[in-house]
Amino acid sequence: MKQRLSIFVILIVGLFSSTAYGAGGSKDTLLWAAYGDIKDWDPSIAFSMEVVMLRSVYETLVTYNPPGSKEILSPGLATSWSKSKDGLTWTFKLRKGVKFHDGTPMNAEAVKYSIDRTIKMKKGAYYIWSAVKEIQVVDAHTVKFLLKDPAPIDLIASSQYGAFIFSPAAAKKGTDWFMQGNDAGSGPYKIESWEKSQQTVLTRFDDYWKGWSGKHFKRVVIKVVLEKSTQVQMIKSGEADFASLTPVDALPSLRKSPGVEVLTPDSWMNSSFLINTRKFPTDNLKIRQALAYAWNYDAVVDSIYNGMAKVALGPVPQTMWGHNADLPKPEFNLTKAAQLIKESGIPKNKLKMTIAYIGTSQEYENCAQLLQANLAQIGVELELKPGPWGAIWKQAKSLDTAPNLQSMTWWPTYPTPNDWLIGMFKTEKMALFNLSHYSNPRVDQLLEEGVRMEGIDQKAASKIYQEVQQLIVDDAAAIFYADILTRSVKRTSVKGLVINPAYAGVDYYQLYRE
Amino acid sequence: MKKYLLKRLAFIVFVLLGVSIITFVISHVIPGSPEAMWVGSKPTQEQLDAAIKELGLDRPLPIQYLNYVKNLAMGDLGVSLRTRRKVSEELNRRWAATFELVSVSMLIALILGLPIGVLSATHKDKPLDHTSRLFSISGVAMPVFWLGMTLQLFLHGGLKILPLQGRIDSQVLIDHPINRITGFYLLDSLLTSNWPALASSLMHMIMPAMTMSFACLAIVTRMSRSSMLEVLKEDYIETSMAYGVSRVSVLYKYALKNALIPTVTVVGLNYGLMLGGSFMIESIFDWPGLGRFAVLSIQTNDFPAIMGVTILFALTYVILNLVIDLIYFLIDPRIQRPGEGT
Numbered sequence: 001m002k003q004r005l006s007i008f009v010i011l012i013v014g015l016f017s018s019t020a021y022g023a024g025g026s027k028d029t030l031l032w033a034a035y036g037d038i039k040d041w042d043p044s045i046a047f048s049m050e051v052v053m054l055r056s057v058y059e060t061l062v063t064y065n066p067p068g069s070k071e072i073l074s075p076g077l078a079t080s081w082s083k084s085k086d087g088l089t090w091t092f093k094l095r096k097g098v099k100f101h102d103g104t105p106m107n108a109e110a111v112k113y114s115i116d117r118t119i120k121m122k123k124g125a126y127y128i129w130s131a132v133k134e135i136q137v138v139d140a141h142t143v144k145f146l147l148k149d150p151a152p153i154d155l156i157a158s159s160q161y162g163a164f165i166f167s168p169a170a171a172k173k174g175t176d177w178f179m180q181g182n183d184a185g186s187g188p189y190k191i192e193s194w195e196k197s198q199q200t201v202l203t204r205f206d207d208y209w210k211g212w213s214g215k216h217f218k219r220v221v222i223k224v225v226l227e228k229s230t231q232v233q234m235i236k237s238g239e240a241d242f243a244s245l246t247p248v249d250a251l252p253s254l255r256k257s258p259g260v261e262v263l264t265p266d267s268w269m270n271s272s273f274l275i276n277t278r279k280f281p282t283d284n285l286k287i288r289q290a291l292a293y294a295w296n297y298d299a300v301v302d303s304i305y306n307g308m309a310k311v312a313l314g315p316v317p318q319t320m321w322g323h324n325a326d327l328p329k330p331e332f333n334l335t336k337a338a339q340l341i342k343e344s345g346i347p348k349n350k351l352k353m354t355i356a357y358i359g360t361s362q363e364y365e366n367c368a369q370l371l372q373a374n375l376a377q378i379g380v381e382l383e384l385k386p387g388p389w390g391a392i393w394k395q396a397k398s399l400d401t402a403p404n405l406q407s408m409t410w411w412p413t414y415p416t417p418n419d420w421l422i423g424m425f426k427t428e429k430m431a432l433f434n435l436s437h438y439s440n441p442r443v444d445q446l447l448e449e450g451v452r453m454e455g456i457d458q459k460a461a462s463k464i465y466q467e468v469q470q471l472i473v474d475d476a477a478a479i480f481y482a483d484i485l486t487r488s489v490k491r492t493s494v495k496g497l498v499i500n501p502a503y504a505g506v507d508y509y510q511l512y513r514e
Numbered sequence: 515m516k517k518y519l520l521k522r523l524a525f526i527v528f529v530l531l532g533v534s535i536i537t538f539v540i541s542h543v544i545p546g547s548p549e550a551m552w553v554g555s556k557p558t559q560e561q562l563d564a565a566i567k568e569l570g571l572d573r574p575l576p577i578q579y580l581n582y583v584k585n586l587a588m589g590d591l592g593v594s595l596r597t598r599r600k601v602s603e604e605l606n607r608r609w610a611a612t613f614e615l616v617s618v619s620m621l622i623a624l625i626l627g628l629p630i631g632v633l634s635a636t637h638k639d640k641p642l643d644h645t646s647r648l649f650s651i652s653g654v655a656m657p658v659f660w661l662g663m664t665l666q667l668f669l670h671g672g673l674k675i676l677p678l679q680g681r682i683d684s685q686v687l688i689d690h691p692i693n694r695i696t697g698f699y700l701l702d703s704l705l706t707s708n709w710p711a712l713a714s715s716l717m718h719m720i721m722p723a724m725t726m727s728f729a730c731l732a733i734v735t736r737m738s739r740s741s742m743l744e745v746l747k748e749d750y751i752e753t754s755m756a757y758g759v760s761r762v763s764v765l766y767k768y769a770l771k772n773a774l775i776p777t778v779t780v781v782g783l784n785y786g787l788m789l790g791g792s793f794m795i796e797s798i799f800d801w802p803g804l805g806r807f808a809v810l811s812i813q814t815n816d817f818p819a820i821m822g823v824t825i826l827f828a829l830t831y832v833i834l835n836l837v838i839d840l841i842y843f844l845i846d847p848r849i850q851r852p853g854e855g856t
Contacts (some may be wrong), residue, residue: 031684114554127558179599192688194609197802199684221684225800226810228661230679233671239678360813384713390816392547413556423556432559 007229020259023398027513028218030494033225033240036290037197040124042178043164043171043185044117051160052244052505053200053222061092061111061157064415064502067266067319072458073154077106077165077186087150087387087455092157094141098209100167101183101190108137110321114166131455150455152416160503167291169180188509189220202508215496215512233488235260241513242506243489248306251487259492265499266319267486268331270312272478273367274323274356274424275404281351282404286344288476291405293337294374295479297330304366306508311356314469319501321458322417324466332482333372338378350381356396357407359386364407373403374505396435406435409484415502416454419466422447425472438477443468522839526832533828534821535588538579541817551595551814569595582821592818596811601822605620609826610697611681612796612803616788618700619697619720619726620781627731628777632765633736635746645737658791659812661797662725669721677718679800686714722799726791730784737780741773748772774845782838784830 038050043058044216061078067073070429078092098106112135119129131151133296136144145153162239166181170184178184181194188210202220204212223240225231232250234240236257246254255262275288282288296312309319314327341351355371365386372382380485385392385403395401411421425448446468455460473480488499496510549565552556556607557565566572570581585592591601635641669676677683682692682699690710695702700719703712745751748770754764793807803821811819 027683029685038596122561122564124554125556193691194606195687197807198680199687199690201684219688221683221688223680224802225679226806227798227800230666230798230800233666233678236679237674239669262772323553388546390548390550390815391544394547395552430559432562435555477824 003280011150016287018269024047030217030220030508030511031239032220032222033231033234033243034222035226035228035245038181038194038200040179041181041183042123042175043114043166044121044126045124045160046164047161047174049504051503053202053220054183054185055160055187055503055505056202056220056508057183057187057191058166059187060159060163061094061165062154063065064155064158064500066266066498066500066502067180072321073158073279076109076113078157081154081303083153083455085456086145087452088154090145090147091138092129094143096141098186099207100170100186101205102167103172103207104167104169106145106165106167107140109140110168111135111143111165112163115163115312116229117171118162127157128156128159128162135345142327145436147455150452152454152458155246155416155454156414160500160505161413162333163414166257175425181258186491192219197224203220208509210509216509218509235491239489241491241494246487246489248308248361248487250306251306254489261492263488263490263497263499264308265488266310266501267319267411267484268317268320269392269413269486270315270317270420270480271309271363271407271409271482271484272312272315272480273357273371274406274408274478275476276399276402276435276437277439277475277477278437279402279404280346280401281346282353284344284454285476286350287346290337290340290344290378290380291371291375292479293328293333293340294371294378294380295330295481296332296370296374297481298332300367300370300481304363305482305484306371306409308487310485312480314473314480315424315478316417316465316469320412320415320417320470322362322462322465322468326466327469334374334378337374338484339382341378348379350457352383353380353404353471354383354385355405356385356387356392356403358389358392360388361407368407371382387463393435397431399431399437401436402437404477408433408435408478417462417469418447418451418454421468421472422451423466425468425477438472438475440471440475443471447470504510522836526829526836528679529832530825530828531583534583534825535579537821537824538582538817539575540816541820542575542578542751543792544815547813548595548815548817551816552598563617566849586825591822594811594816594819595824596669596814596816601818604819605822605826607802608802608804608807611801612805613698613791613794614698614700614801615719615726615795615801616785617698618723619788620730620785622723623730623734623784624726627734628738628770631735631777632770634735635742636765638743640746643739646739650732650736653728656728657749657818658725658729659794659798660724661728662795664724665721666798676721677714681715681802682711683714683718684709725798726788726795729791730781733780733784734777737777738773739771741776742769745769745773773844775842778838778841778845781794782834788829789827796812825849 036049039048040046040456046054060076062073063076065074067111075192077095077098079095081090081092083090096110100106100334115129115135118126131147131149132145134146138144166184180465181191188205188208189204192201200222204218223296227412231243232246235243238259251262252380254260263278277444301309301311316323355363357368360420368384372384373381396406410420423433424440425434427442427444428434431437446464447500450461451466453464494511495514497506498510530580542832549562549569549571552565552569553561594601594604597604599698630646633647660730666678670678690708692699692702692708692711693706695705699715701720702713751764751769791808796803796805797809
């Protein structure tokens with residue numbers, strides 16, 4: 001009898017708890033449906049989607065402002081900063097009264113320790129600090145960066161990768177300690193629990209320096225939901241407040257769902273097909289230019305990306321500082337393409353090319369097929385070579401196995417246009433990401449000058465980078481076709497969202513429920 | 515018997531070696547750059563070179579394999595390239611989730627399948643038999659991903675009575691954490707009298723277990739029906755009936771026991787199939803088990819993880835086979851125990 005009673009009780013409890021499904025999150029808890037689990041918990045290493053969440057756990061010296069702001073940067077853990085005229089010495093004044101989650105104070109020693117540790121570990125995005133010669137503790141709340149070459153340490157310090165400041169006392173416990181789901185940050189939320197591949201729970205840090213007087217969530221639950229259709233259902237039913245990486249084809253129905261808001265802001269991610277400048281027949285400039293004319297820009301953005309991208313203008317996204325807005329708008333014109341091919345002097349029977357792309361990407365696949373069809377009309381044969389990234393990357397790096405066209409999606413490590421320009425277009429002895437195998441001494445020289453100027457005079461650097469963009473487009477080193485829009489799907493009851501392309505995640509501290 | 519067991523255990527070692535060689539070779543010869551995954555999205559050349567050394571990828575393939583086996587013998591399955599955690603730790607966290615799901619599904623299939631099979635046999639060619647046949651055929655024919663998603667649509671989207679995904683409710687896990695004893699949520703929460711956790715994990719179990727058990731249920735039903743029909747034709751059944759033994763007693767005590775042998779074989783094989791089915795079902799329901807882990811590992815060619823899952827599944831499969839062979843002896847004394855008599 002007792003047994004029967006307990007089964008009955010369980011069933012009743014079960015039914016009651018089941019009524020909660022689809023009823024929405026609680027007032028103080030934000031439920032975030034994430035498409036992957038945390039890979040690296042160590043703030044010196046984190047270089048993947050975990051920064052979405054770590055951004056509310058750790059802080060940086062400086063923060064990058066969303067586009068449209070008056071200033072590019074605002075104070076973070078540093079209240080003010082200055083640089084010497086030669087751009088070789090940077091001094092940061094630190095905020096007083098900031099505590100890490102373990103109770104130790106944030107001070108100059110901690111800043112030095114954090115960045116030194118990241119540099120020494122040589123993992124993740126440590127290379128953003130490559131210009132740093134030495135970090136000096138001036139006093140408890142002043143820290144000085146001495147550089148080998150001029151560099152924009154303020155921008156670098158705002159990076160979402162490799163620039164977190166953390167408690168030395170906690171970090172000395174090592175990477176393994178972090179990997180158990182521990183943190184050592186100063187951010188508004190600390191890690192309460194982590195259930196591997198299920199969920200991470202963040203809870204508010206009572207001693208947070210900005211305080212808790214306003215409207216904020218007490219707790220953030222980041223739930224791993226890998227299946228995209230499940231994410232869509234969760235956001236529709238209100239089980240989740242936020243969904244990341246919602247499939248594009250679900251957006252129309254989500255837009256119509258009551259209580260759901262779909263935002264599609266600009267990102268700093270862009271896609272291109274890099275054209276091999278040293279492999280026949282794309283080593284011929286006319287052929288490369290012809291390829292750029294054979295690309296149907298509007299159709300790709302409208303039909304293949306379903307409007308979730310804008311036609312790109314050169315290698316640098318349009319919302320990044322230093323972008324060259326004077327570049328000619330790319331044009332789809334098969335007649336011009338055919339004309340250029342004629343001018344190249346290459347006989348038609350030799351016009352065979354290959355295009356490599358990540359096979360699991362429907363967008364790449366469709367783009368490649370569209371280009372193939374367009375080129376066929378002007379007598380060029382294009383062979384499709386889809387594959388996993390690791391494989392196609394390895395092949396693209398070596399000239400012998402490289403394709404003529406290579407898919408590439410890029411985003412910056414820290415907010416600078418040189419990330420695209422150096423990463424993909426500066427001469428490399430052994431190709432790493434310069435998969436166009438592009439080499440232009442003028443571009444190299446300008447880039448070196450640009451990087452130096454970035455640390456001294458950002459406006460001057462901007463001009464130099466704009467010239468570089470013009471040169472790369474003139475050389476037709478790639479088909480630049482899409483500045484990607486992010487998709488942020490949330491419940492309308494969640495307010496306070498400010499989207500910033502400099503950071504993959506959302507600052508949970510800004511959010512609240514109405 | 516002892517000799518037989520030793521022989522079988524030695525056989526297991528050979529099977530595992532074979533499986534490990536095949537998986538190792540396949541996962542290492544397909545083109546790719548594991549070092550790229552190890553270091554992350556935008557590495558420097560220096561980081562890539564360091565990773566190749568760290569992972570031992572600069573050594574010849576046979577040496578890499580020997581190193582792997584050497585480590586395996588000491589219980590070290592290596593480190594996952596994707597999650598950067600020990601594969602043994604990853605498997606340890608997940609195996610209970612998968613085995614709980616598979617076991618509950620199997621239980622459902624048996625509890626429902628056996629009686630339905632028996633009833634179909636006793637009501638041969640009557641409406642009950644036809645209905646059960648319809649269910650069986652649809653069970654085998656329906657793809658699990660379709661069934662799973664349809665259930666989600668109806669029971670969560672429409673009726674809102676069951677949770678959509680996961681193993682337990684987020685809030686419940688925060689407020690009533692489960693003390694790990696066996697790793698099976700249902701069992702652990704029951705043992706620790708954690709009623710909210712039990713209720714929540716039970717509700718979360720229903721849809722994936724239904725989806726998973728459906729195909730197996732069909733097979734169990736068909737199998738027990740046909741072997742039951744065979745047995746019912748035997749003389750001793752008629753004799754028992756003639757002696758006035760009650761019908762229920764004849765059916766469940768004598769006939770079913772004899773009809774069980776082929777069913778047990780099928781159940782054993784199906785346990786293995788269900789492990790395979792977990793790949794899809796765990797992906798649909800975001801079940802944090804081995805299947806989902808395997809899918810993610812395969813997609814990213816995370817070879818230490820793929821090796822780990824394959825070896826664990828192979829081990830489970832061969833052990834299951836052994837257990838089933840042993841169960842035969844228990845059910846049917848007529849089967850001669852190896853090593854006894856001639």
